[in-house]
Amino acid sequence: MKFSRDSQLYRVVRWCVQYLAAFTGEPLHRDYDTQADLCSVVRLIVFWVPLVALVQISAVAVGVFALFVQPARLFGWHGVKVASIIYGCVAVFFIGVWIIDMIESSRKKEPRKDPEKPRMVDVALHYIAAKKSKICPLIEWGNE
Numbered sequence: 001m002k003f004s005r006d007s008q009l010y011r012v013v014r015w016c017v018q019y020l021a022a023f024t025g026e027p028l029h030r031d032y033d034t035q036a037d038l039c040s041v042v043r044l045i046v047f048w049v050p051l052v053a054l055v056q057i058s059a060v061a062v063g064v065f066a067l068f069v070q071p072a073r074l075f076g077w078h079g080v081k082v083a084s085i086i087y088g089c090v091a092v093f094f095i096g097v098w099i100i101d102m103i104e105s106s107r108k109k110e111p112r113k114d115p116e117k118p119r120m121v122d123v124a125l126h127y128i129a130a131k132k133s134k135i136c137p138l139i140e141w142g143n144e
Contacts, residue, residue: 001138001140002139003139003142004141004143005141005142005143009120009123009139012045013032013036013041013044013045014033016048017032017044019052020044020048020052023052023056032044034140035138035139035141036138036139037136037138037139038123038126038127038130038136038137039127039131039136040136041139042127068080068087071083
């Protein structure tokens, strides 16, 4: 199977690889940039990224408990109010830095051309056929 580097599947795979690399702090052992097999790409998108997202969401839930529920238990609702003001100021600062970074990075990007887009349904049908035949085809990323 051959897909363009401008295709949505390639962009999704690159985003997933970057997301997992940011989570682990090191690059992935498998090189998805040149070619990959369809089964590992689907496994990456359907299993590993949602699993990491679930771990991060549960870490945020523990953080919310530690930052908001615990002060409420120790200091009452007055502690929650003070903690909320402090956390809100810190959040506004970091969101402002993030917005400025997004604006600067959007100025540097060049506009994308609209290539022929393979449908994601076709990719799913190829995956089902590959699982049935127990042979996963290679995906090659072309510059078309």
